[in-house]
Amino acid sequence: MITEFSWNHLEILLLAARWTLWVTLLAFVGGTLAGFMVALARTSRSPLLRLASTAYIQVVQGTPVLIVLFLSYYGLSVLGLKLSPMVAAMLAMSIYASAYLGEIWRGCIEAVPQGQWEASEALALTRWQQLRYVVLPQAVRLALPPTVGFSVQLVKNTSITSIIGVIELTRAGQLINNATFQPFAVFVVVALIYFALCFPLSSAARRMERRLHVNR
Numbered sequence: 198m199i200t201e202f203s204w205n206h207l208e209i210l211l212l213a214a215r216w217t218l219w220v221t222l223l224a225f226v227g228g229t230l231a232g233f234m235v236a237l238a239r240t241s242r243s244p245l246l247r248l249a250s251t252a253y254i255q256v257v258q259g260t261p262v263l264i265v266l267f268l269s270y271y272g273l274s275v276l277g278l279k280l281s282p283m284v285a286a287m288l289a290m291s292i293y294a295s296a297y298l299g300e301i302w303r304g305c306i307e308a309v310p311q312g313q314w315e316a317s318e319a320l321a322l323t324r325w326q327q328l329r330y331v332v333l334p335q336a337v338r339l340a341l342p343p344t345v346g347f348s349v350q351l352v353k354n355t356s357i358t359s360i361i362g363v364i365e366l367t368r369a370g371q372l373i374n375n376a377t378f379q380p381f382a383v384f385v386v387v388a389l390i391y392f393a394l395c396f397p398l399s400s401a402a403r404r405m406e407r408r409l410h411v412n413r
Contacts, residue, residue, distance in 0.1 A: 201377060213370075216364060239300070313332060346398075359371065
C-alpha cells in the first residue's frame, strides 16, 4: 500500500539517525584504540613494527571499505564466526578508521620538532616517557582538527552498512521510499539530516585549524 510521506516517516528517519550516530561512535572508539597502536608502531624504532604497520595501512587504505564490510560479515561467517550486522559493521568501520587515524596521528607525531625528541633524550627519559610527557601532548594539538574532520567521513560512510541489514539512516530512507514512492522528498530529508550531523563537526574542525594557525 502506497502512503504519503508524513511526519511519522520523519520520526522514523530521526530514530534511524540515532543508529547512524551509534555505529559512528563505536567505530570511532574502536578505530581510535587500534589507530593509536598503529601510529605508535609507525613511529617505532623497530623496523619490523614499522613494516607491519605500513603494510596494514596500505592494505586497508587500498581496499574499498565496502569490501572490508563484506569480509567482516560474510567472510568471517564462512570461517564459522557469525557476527550480527551491527557487530560486523562496527568491526569493519573500526578497521577502516584505524588505518586512516593511525596515519593521521603518525604524521602529527612526526611533525613535532626533532629538537623536542633530542631535548627529552638529553634528560634521560625513556622512549615511553618521551612520548607521554613531551611528544604526545604536542601531537594531540596538531591531531585534533584532522581527527574531527575525519569523523565527518566516518558518519557518511556508515551509510554502506545498510547493505548488510543495519537499519541506519540511509536504509530507513530506502524502506520509506519503497512505501511512499517519493524518492525526492525522502532523500532530501535524509540528506538534510546527514548535513545536520556533519556540519557541526566540519565547523569545529575549521575553528580548530584557525586557532592552531593563530597559536603558531
